Amino acid sequence: MKLKKITQCVILSVLAAAQSAVAQVDDEHARSIVQQAEMASYYAGNDGRSLARMIITDGNGQKQIRQFTILRQDVEDRGDQNLMVFFSRPSDVRDTVFRVLKHTTQDDDRWLYLPGLDLVKRISAGDKRTSFVGSHFFYEDVSGRNTEEDYFELLEENDEFYTIKAVPKNLSSVEFTHYIVNIEKSSMLPRKIEFYDAKDRLYRRVESLKIENIDGHPTVLHSRVEDLLNGGATEMQFRFVEYDLGLPETLFSERSLRTPPRRWLKIKG
């Protein structure tokens, strides 16, 4: 009797799982569009450099600033990637350096250099959907969300945009249930991403406010993320963006954490 009940339960839950899998659309066309957008957003050129500045405004209108230089090098397009972030403002994080070796099939390697202690600290792989240096951007917004983690569905297409809905494969790993992204056809860059929570509320919006063509690569020069529940926002601007500088691979190492490579950080004004 008991066994029968358990069997029934198992069958029911298997059926339920099968049903939700059926309901979960994963459209190859939509996936290929998202992959093109990933390529345009995070892998333009073989390497790149830019100066970035964030203004973080909390729900009470209090403002903070972060300013840093990013060096990037792709190991492989849409694959592993080297990133270094050199902070220059505010003064309590000046000369702090953050290094990521991004992996697509395993956890990223991350290091932080703390100049006051001359300490190269390795950081354990953590939740990627937590604040990047106190801003409303997440680590994942900066380094890119792996397209293998979501199902995609093309909701709409017009002359200007693709509108795609993404549902995470593993709901427990993220704070959203789905997001809707508008990808601009001319640049293949996401223009707007809107995230919805378990109550189906729109609670977070990321927008590209200014896109320019630099060295043949459409480039986001101004973006904004808004916390629609608590009322804060972070604006990010990029300047002095350059691609294909020929950064040497050895640049992405402990050496550059302890001794910033001034030759590659110098902005030609």
Add this chain to the structure above:
Amino acid sequence: MPRITLVIGIAGTLFFNMAAQFSYAQENTADNESFDSVWDDDWGEDTYNSTKNINVASFSGFTETLYGSRLSNSEFHKKTSIEDIRLRLETKLDIYSVNIVSKGDIYYDGVLDDWRGNFRELRLDYSWKQTDLKVGRQVLTWGTGDFLFLNDFFPKDWQSFFSGRDDEYLKASSNAVKLSLYSSIINTDFVWVPKFEPDNYVRGDYYSFFNPLSNSISAPNLEANEPDNSEFAIRLFKTINSYELGGYFYRGYFKSPNGFSERGELEFSRLQSLGFSVRGQAGDGLINLETSYLNSLDDKEGNDPLISNSQFRFLIGYEQELRERLTASTQIYLERTLKYNQLVESSFNPTIEPNENRTLLTLRLGWRSRNDKLRLSLFTFYSPSDSDSYWRPSVNYRVDDHWNVSFGGNVFEGKDENTFFSQLDDNENLFLRVRYNY
């Protein structure tokens, strides 16, 4: 008198900060009015800006007031455990390809009732091809331990560590030359310290501790004979498949006085050390392993009762994010005294000699709020062999880009008065630190 100075310090800090806050507020107003114009105009990249041959970075730094109080009465010290009013000035200067780094502290030390000033860093950096050279006063750190040092024989400031100064001050500065050579085969750091730099070890001006001479807790201001000789350290390092490997060599002296001359003066005895470390990902976390063999050159046989014996040190650590924004790390550490029988046989007082195997467990718990402003931390040392422990709880609130407030404690527990942490029992303290970054 110190109390008055503290009040003046706080008032001064506040005034300074208010003035800066005012200009900041004006900046903010401008932001609201024409957000873009402020953004577009001032990127102020003074550090790496332009192709000019000479660049000076603007001054930055902080002012800080730190006050700490003992949790219990001490027969050796007053209630105030620390009282600092500090001004930090930092700047950088680029002259062609030479970079000059300067960081100086001026502070009033209320415990010593004295004004102090020192350069935390004052060095020249020069890089060419695969070589980096750093010459001058600098902070040096290597190794994989968290508050545990097996192969890092650069000076530590234990007085600051136990009293509530920022973690940064645990590492004291050295006058040194550091040459780093990088290659695809292996990377090498050579450090030469022309004149031995000791730790700022626990002394009677700040702390009471177990004095083996009197066999009791006291607070003598021990002065030791510092050798005039140099120190030399090498690190070989390389990363293979995300695993960081390190090999270490040191030749110099024990960093705290560890012996007596025949005339009864405290001395630093000679030390040579060899070690190895590895660090990398394991499972969902990070693992690190480090060992070192400390060769006590002046007491190789271990039978000189006045000089500490050779040691073998071993550390294994693991760190993992337990849940969102909550990270835990733990370490197991062993310090094995070699030639232990000789030590006990020749000792004047075997009951107070350290255990043959001193063991330590540490646990660090760190939590940060969603907006990264509030950080809670607890670091605990527990020694099963010594039956003593040391607790470092702290709360840190980063109010904005300028203000930072920290509150914390240093708590020591143990049953014997001669063990490492237990001896500091009378120095337990709580502290409050208010910093303004500019």
